[in-house]
Amino acid sequence: MPRWKPGAVERLQTAALELFDEQGFERTTVAEIVQRAGLTQRTFFNHFGDKREVLFGLSSELQQEIIGEIAAGDEALPPLDVVMRALETVADKMFEHRRAVVAHRYAVIAANPELLERELGKNAALTEAIAAALRARGGDPRAAYLAAGLAMLAQQVAFRAWTRPGETRALRDLLPQALSSLRATLAHDPEAG
Amino acid sequence: MPRWKPGAVERLQTAALELFDEQGFERTTVAEIVQRAGLTQRTFFNHFGDKREVLFGLSSELQQEIIGEIAAGDEALPPLDVVMRALETVADKMFEHRRAVVAHRYAVIAANPELLERELGKNAALTEAIAAALRARGGDPRAAYLAAGLAMLAQQVAFRAWTRPGETRALRDLLPQALSSLRATLAHDPEAG
Incomplete structure (x- = not known):
């Protein structure tokens, strides 16, 4: 695993929470979360099964x-x-x-x-x-x-x-x-x- | 309203609970509930919006x-x-x-x-x-x-x-x-x- 990976979970969580807050949980997509976090969908799915898991993982x-x-x-x-x-x-x-x-x-x-x-x-x-x-x-x-x-x-x-x-x-x-x-x-x- | 109506809610609740217990909540239909209670679907929908309401009404x-x-x-x-x-x-x-x-x-x-x-x-x-x-x-x-x-x-x-x-x-x-x-x-x- 590359050295920057340990921060990925927190970056994804922060990005997801910001978006859920701004536009609602339902209307937020995984694509928007990874874009906000500056990461890839692959990284997202390495850590979470879906956007709900960002909250309950x-x-x-x-x-x-x-x-x-x-x-x-x-x-x-x-x-x-x-x-x-x-x-x-x-x-x-x-x-x-x-x-x-x-x-x-x-x-x-x-x-x-x-x-x-x-x-x-x-x-x-x-x-x-x-x-x-x-x-x-x-x-x-x-x-x-x-x-x-x-x-x-x-x-x-x-x-x-x-x-x-x-x-x-x-x-x-x-x-x-x-x-x-x-x-x-x-x-x-x-x-x- | 006919005189027997006041007991309808409890009869429907009892029938529904028996069926939920026997075959699960998901697999039980309103048709089965009214049949078990000896009442009509019309009576059921006079009292409950759906089968979930029997539990939470x-x-x-x-x-x-x-x-x-x-x-x-x-x-x-x-x-x-x-x-x-x-x-x-x-x-x-x-x-x-x-x-x-x-x-x-x-x-x-x-x-x-x-x-x-x-x-x-x-x-x-x-x-x-x-x-x-x-x-x-x-x-x-x-x-x-x-x-x-x-x-x-x-x-x-x-x-x-x-x-x-x-x-x-x-x-x-x-x-x-x-x-x-x-x-x-x-x-x-x-x-x-």
Whole structure:
């Protein structure tokens, strides 16, 4: 592989997101994406099966990373803490260095109901995979399911803050803050025992 | 309208769910649904636009009921409590008397990725509508978003228990239990202050 190839994925992603944003997902072609990126269709199809994969191609890698971190996590920690540490590690590894692209991706997805449904499906599958990874550590199935659901809700809250214009705090720091906000919301419930 | 009409919707839903379960959603036709229900295609199309609507037709009514309860809720209560009371009231009104049909519907949806994505999209829209209803009461936007997310997670946990074979407790009772389980999961986090 030539030396310039490692940047091709990011160049294609950036070009695709710009075009999706400017003219909509449906109306953008692969030919336009490669032209904007200054690359060839061959390079595009070396990395992506179609234009949809530019948006969702990283989701299996993300899932593998998170599951790997959970499997390697401290056995003494409770399930929720294991998942939160995994999300924090993966935040540094996969998201922190490309906040603008991730924010841009979310804006494009939120504007297209079909893409949004697909994203929600991916998130639900990730939640199930996290619960399965917790069960594989010997955890109680119900505790695993609750921890996975709460961690994914915290992730969603943290992402929302992290991608807000002007926000400078790191995603790894916003994750425990999101969990604290959820804890405070539950604690304010007067029905709490 | 003839006297037997009020039962038509439930007969069509039951017939459709049986057929989706037996032979899959894609392979089931409206003709088969009306034959199984002992009704006419005309009756079917009086109530549903297509076979998909048999599964999702109630979602706008559900949203309206929940939003109505939130708008009418006690102004002194914190947002999460307002939403939970709304969900409990709507559980009695729309779900409790038809547990088998609701459980059957969830099984059909869970077996079909496209239907599942649509269901997740409906749930996300409901979460946004709940947050908007809380903001309309004068609530802080961030608190509204957190309360809506937690309430919908509790709803999901409670539904999962309520639709489990052999479960006899009412959904309205499982809802606060789900919230307590989420609170306990968060409390067990050693990073908690």
